[in-house]
Amino acid sequence: MQKRKILKPKPISGFPEYTPEIRRVEMRWIDTIRETFERYGYVNIETPSVEEAETLAAKGGDVDKEIYGLQRLNDDGEDKGARLALHFDLTVPTARYVAQHFNDLTFPFKRYQIQRVWRGERPQEGRFREFLQCDVDVIDQDGISHDFDAEIPLIAMQALNAVGAGPIRFMLNNRKILTGFYQGLGIENAGDVIRVVDKIDKLPAAEIERILTGELGLAADIAKACLALAQIRSTDNRFADEARALGVQNDPFEEGLTELAAVMDRLNASEKGACVAEANLGIARGLDYYTGVVYEAQLIDYPEYSTICAGGRYADLVGAYIKSDLPGVGISIGLTRLFAKLVKEGKISGERASPTDVLIARFPENDVLALDRLASQLRTRGINVEVYHETAKLKNQFRYAERKAIPYLWFAGDPHEVKDLGAGEQSQADPASWLPSRLQG
């Protein structure tokens, strides 16, 4: 054994990595989410990790300075192509994808996408530089059915229930309620008001009111009305009456209330498991591009923790690429953010890392080719099998199985015998019919 200096490898801040035990849980989560999306008939797409830097920067908004550009370490100037950068979400790539493959897609185009995205943020709790997003969107031509306003958050709830992510509050609003209400009050800078009111969960109400009357110059009663609207929340349709009681009347306001009530009705008629649907007229989702229903979800047990799922309805996905508008509704589950929090809080404990059902023991008297054939026969029947990698004392093979939590130890012979290491029982087994409990019935 050669001795040498040891360099301690260090994790890179903001880039999560797990032991095989935790990774196995994460893989099961991803499989389950994917399965849930497919239960609703959504198709998978994947896009490259990069887009042209120009495309991303044009859409980046406040994430602009967080975009990672690529540059070869020893650039010899040979590469004359456009500057490339890692995508910071899955929306911009999807817009480009839909435009590029427009003629190959069936509309309404129901797609899901589960990929890593990158942001050069300062790492802190709930913020990562590389993270997995699970997006589900429907995109249609010109109009898009309001059915999807309810289906999209419902799919997210089903997926989060299926992985067992625990109690989650989905807060829903409709941008038309806000813009209609502000318009009815004669407010001109509705966008600014939305940005301020969106902080209602982070700042005290009095502070919000101060900003509205101060920086934004609203009259005191107008600011009070804005605040009153933002404080309305209900898990049924009472929100609509409470909002109407504030005295504003106009078409977009009424349309927004009606649309949101329809979404709440449909969600409340559905199985929501550990999720709660709450109409919350205080959430706005800062992004300009939402035009109807908006969603924002948080872990009920960790109300201080950042949003783990968000989305909404937009009037046009693809912007300059296509002649006509392509409106859509979508939601994005921040899987890494959610998963990392539950791991940190001890809500997720690693499973056994090994997928192995059976370890075939190996002794000097065994013919290795015969053990190979036995393993192959079992594998063909869907059983995950390892043949111990050398002849060794039973004790050592036993310890290996134990450390990997392999449930069965197989002794080849005539007859074969299998020891159930959990129950401690050993019995005869026929390789042509024996099944581990994982595969029984």
Add this chain to the structure above:
Amino acid sequence: MQKRKILKPKPISGFPEYTPEIRRVEMRWIDTIRETFERYGYVNIETPSVEEAETLAAKGGDVDKEIYGLQRLNDDGEDKGARLALHFDLTVPTARYVAQHFNDLTFPFKRYQIQRVWRGERPQEGRFREFLQCDVDVIDQDGISHDFDAEIPLIAMQALNAVGAGPIRFMLNNRKILTGFYQGLGIENAGDVIRVVDKIDKLPAAEIERILTGELGLAADIAKACLALAQIRSTDNRFADEARALGVQNDPFEEGLTELAAVMDRLNASEKGACVAEANLGIARGLDYYTGVVYEAQLIDYPEYSTICAGGRYADLVGAYIKSDLPGVGISIGLTRLFAKLVKEGKISGERASPTDVLIARFPENDVLALDRLASQLRTRGINVEVYHETAKLKNQFRYAERKAIPYLWFAGDPHEVKDLGAGEQSQADPASWLPSRLQG
């Protein structure tokens, strides 16, 4: 409908992207490969897409100038951390991972890893800037069982057979055969000779001989012997006798022949499907770090196409990180390279993109909440269901199902009826027991 200027989105060269139909096949391939790896008891790990640039550059060798470094587009100089870069393979990240999580792993550590890697290469056929690698390796402490020399290529063969990748030739050699042989001939610059001989499939034999006698200054009979060795190939164990007949005798040479013969015996006793195992004393795998068996696989139908799978045995994975040597055996399937070639050659045709089994038709007389409940009932039973997104004429709903190749159209009512769109037959169905053919038996 708003009219505007259309920007044609363009694909970025070297970054593959598929329509949903082809992506569905790719997903099935990945699932199948993963399943195969787990059949043999290998555990999954994932590492971040980036490592510190220093770590990568130290190991990069000739890919050094192809490494993509990350830099925020509008860097404000705030980020004082180490320079980060995208990994160019999965070996360097695995080495760092094993060192970092050393105490959490069970050895022999059998791991697989399916991730994207990046290389800033000039794109050309078979070369991508972003591509998916499927790696399977066993790493042990100090020694490692020679069992794995055969198991590793066998797993790759099983995986490639399972996805139906078509006839593939696995060429095997052992570096000890080469180094022993050259040593026996009194050649001092064995590494240089290996690099030249490795080109035997690309250059004519006479040209190889010229380089050996010219640039490398070998005597004519020595060069001839090197060439003779490199031309030996057999699908059984005749290679060993032919190699011995060249008259060299020493321990490493003999050890290499014995090890390779054992691997060939084990492979030839196994089910190899559409794969061929060939001992080929002309392949060397340029990388210095292989020390025993080496593998290289190519598509038999496209012999000019680049290697689609390669690997071998190495004496130490982790270098400076750990006190003792961690030897291993591994292989990497270049999934993107392989898949893209088969797509290009028309060997892979897209499936229907949609996972939907049943489209529930929707007419003005239907209560949408009742359709939701029906859909939910079917989904709980594992059926993938869409409810048509608006009330519409049967013709339109029919066309939608047809374009997405959805096999069943469901008419809610009392009784319910289901139309099998393939067979054209319509019959009564009970939502509590009906199954699409995909889920039957």
